[in-house]
Amino acid sequence: MIKIIRIALISMCCALLMMPFQVFAHTHHQESPIPKAKPNVQTGEKNTLQKLIDATEPGGTLLLEGRTYRGTVIISKPITIKGSKDTKIASLDSAITISNTNNVVIEDLMIQAENIAIIGEKVDSLQLKNIQVEQRKAGIQLTNSSGITLKNVDITGEEGHFSTKGHAIAIYKSKGVQAADCDIWRVMDGFYLEQVDNITLKTNSIKEGRYAVHLMYSDNVEVTTNKLESNMTGLMIMVANNVSIYENQITKNNTLNSLGVYLYDDEDVDFHENLLSENTVAMSIENTQKMEVSNNEFSTNGTAIQAKKSETLQLVDNQFFGNILTMRTDQKGVQLHHNFYDDYAGKDYDGDGIGDTKYIATNSFGQWMVRKPVYQYFIETPSVVILNLMDTEVTDGDTAIQIDESPIVMKKNTSRDISINVWQLGCSLVVLIAILFARRKLR
Amino acid sequence: MKLWKWLCLLLFVFLLTACGEKAYKPREINPETDVCHICNMSVTSIDYAAQVVLKNNDIVVFDDLGCLMEYIKQNGEQEIGAAYIRDMNSSNWLDIKDASYVYSADYWTPMNYGVLAFASEQEAKEYMKENPGEIVPYENLLTFNWGVHEHE
Amino acid sequence: MSTQMILLEYKQLLRSRWIQIVTILFAIVFTAILMIQHLAMPDTTGFTRQTASLLNILLFLLPLFMLTIGSMNIASDKESGWLGLLRTYPLNMGNYVLTKYIAFCLVFSGIFLFVVTIAFLVGSFFGGIKLPLFAIGITAIIILIFNALSIFVGSIAKSRLHALALGLGVWSVVTLVWNYIVMAIGTITAEHVLQKIVILSIHMNPLEWIRYGYFVFSKQTAVLGPALYGVSKFYTSYVGFLFFLFISLMWIAFSLLGAKIILTIRGKRG
Secondary structure: OHHHHHHHHHHHHHHHHHOHHHHHHHOOOOOOOOOOOOOOOOOOOOOOHHHHHHHOOOOOEEEOOOOEEEOOEEEOOOEEEEOOOOOEEEEOOOOEEEEEEEEEEEEEEEEEEOOEEEEEEEEEEEEEEEEEEEEOOEEEEEEOOEEEEEEEEEEEOOOOOHHHOOOOEEEEEEEEEEEEOOEEEOOOEEEEEEEEEEEEEEOOEEEOOOEEEEEEOOEEEEEEOOEEEOOOEEEEEEOOEEEEEEOOEEEOOOOOOOEEEEEEOOEEEEEEOOEEEOOOEEEEEEOOEEEEEEOOEEEOOOEEEEEEOOOOOEEEOOEEEOOOEEEEEOOOOOEEEOOEEOOOOOOOOOOOOEOOOOEEOOOHHHHHHHHOHHHHHHOOOHHHHHHHHHHHHHOOOOOOOOEEOOOEOOOOOOOOOOOOOHHHHHHHHHHHHHHHHHHHHOO | OHHHHHHHHHHHHHHHHHOOOOOOOOOOOOOOOOEOOOOOOEOOOHHHOEEEEEOOOOEEEEOOHHHHHHHHHHHOOOOEEEEEEEOOOOOOEEEOOOOEEEEOOOOOOOOOOOEEEEOOHHHHHHHHHHOOOEEEOHHHHOOOOOOOOOOO | OOHHHHHHHHHHHHHOHHHHHHHHHHHHHHHHHHHHHHHHOOOOOOOOHHHHHHHHHHHHHHHHHHHHHHHHHHHHHHHHOHHHHHHHOOOOHHHHHHHHHHHHHHHHHHHHHHHHHHHHHHHHHHOOOOOOHHHHHHHHHHHHHHHHHHHHHHHHOOOHHHHHHHHHHHHHHHHHHHHHHHHHHHHHOOHHHHHHHHHHHHHHOHHHHHHHHHHHHOOOHHHHOHHHHHHHHHHHOHHHHHHHHHHHHHHHHHHHHHHHHHHHHHHHHO
């Protein structure tokens, strides 16, 4: 009797396993460049994910096993999908498509898709947590959605030049995006947000992409405590309103045409307490109004600030050191006030912490570079260094130059240990004695 | 000695400028190095790229037709030898004065300006059958309200 | 050419007061730059103002020392009659030129070693300093190319004063005037023309050549802007590297060969 029941159960399971084959025939995304003829290879592998999703009631929770699910799935109802250790979705096309639904939660998954890993359209309240994506064509692409939460989403692209890759997280025409703790590496744009309202990006780390964060036509933006390193450009914010950027580390964005931060046609920007270091150009501002840049550290960049058509830009209480060029601007200039410059040569005889003479931030070579980029070849050549020395002596009376009337003279504390490096001392002494000995011999 | 060097270099310059004076030929876009002159975005979507060949044969590259128009607005046309935009269908370069333009807020372009160029009005109409939009004559492009600059 | 001859030249050079002053001056400046970098700047790897000033010290001072010392040394050999004396021996002028060249290179390598040792000695009291590897490579190339050039300049000069004037002239053209001319031309030409002139000037001016080499080998050509992208791509390739070596060797070979020919012709005439 028990035997019969067992046989019946097994055959039922087999029948269930055969069914999903029909489901995948029509799930290809329209834009897919992947040949559609490619079959879902199912070499004895069970593929029950879509079935499992279909079997879960709306609003229910689906727990996945720690194995690889192959194929493409479509989600069109409220659902929570939770993976466990080693749960992986592999697809020759897009992996997960979510559309026309609300309250979708996806957690603890690895995704490997030849096309886009996750596509979402018209989703209200979508949460993606602890997800790892091996990006081929693109990572996550969401359109016309709202209430999007991305937490600990790690996306890794392949090797190669960024111009051949897709965006990691692209969101279009949506409202309310919160992204935190995402690690993104080797993609085109880390975050590409177009026409999105209410954005918070927090403690993300984005490396070796084209633009780490690229916002267009987006309002009410908060970007904080992110690490943007070795991209072509760290922050690229275009045509945005009410932007707040603070406590980010924007470093080593120093490839061709690189900028640490680029703002184009923005309004109402608050930029404070960021670290910008080792970028080709730390900050480039164009056509931006109502912007205040305060308490930031600009260290060892090629050019610290570059500004065009942004005469209301306020730079207050920032520290500039080790930059080759502090500033270059167009005729309109910017407002400099109460910053620290390590190449300020003036003195503070009245001891109020503010230099007694003004600081001139621009030089004519920098202005040439704006006009003809080829001049960049001459950056810090001996001839240009000498030119700059003469330059600062004679620029008085020129209207295009940028001046800080009240530069700070207090030096930032650089804590360097004054200890004796015995090994180096010994070695150099030995070599020195050897040199002097040889010198005597050769007399 | 120095004078001689000067003369040599000047001669060199004249030779270079003299070569190919009349033909304003478009050049290939290099997505690894080219950035838009106006908005500074790298030109990775090369099928939407535009370029201006100046009368001194310098080439200025743009990522979107809207940026090219902004350039013309800022600098005028007297320096411009020719201006080119990609044909949506063939990706060939079209002289901007010969192209037909279609606009829709739903068309995607790198700067989201939503204006596409076609070799002929025929092709433009063909495209509009599937993707509704409106024909924009070239003369209107200069006064066109580019993009969705809400706060301008 | 023999080791003995080289040693003799070496000893004579070390006795020169001018070389001693130059060594001390160079040691002070070099140590100062390294110490400022060490004390005031955070550790960085890219092309910063401090890296630039270290590079500029090497590119600016070393050629000055070499061009003046080398050319004056050759000219003084002429003036003192030493060269005339040498000519009475069965000695090829090429031999003389090569001996001088090797001796100069050795002397300047010795000076650089001394200067670096002093810098390290001072630095060791402040927790130890690091010398960027590029500084050594750049110095080696400067020593090899500019000593050859200085011998060439010396062979042209008629007297020590003439040699000094010529050396300073060449130095100022190579370091300053050249770039100013190129920049000035840039203000009146189209940008694509300027780009070609810049590329040409890199190949025509040994100092620009060495500076460009620094950017290529430290993989920082991005600093120089997109204009040089194509050229830099070539020089970072394997073939490009060989071509780089070839051009560098041409500078040395042509300078030494030129010096030999001029000295031989003058010797026959005089």
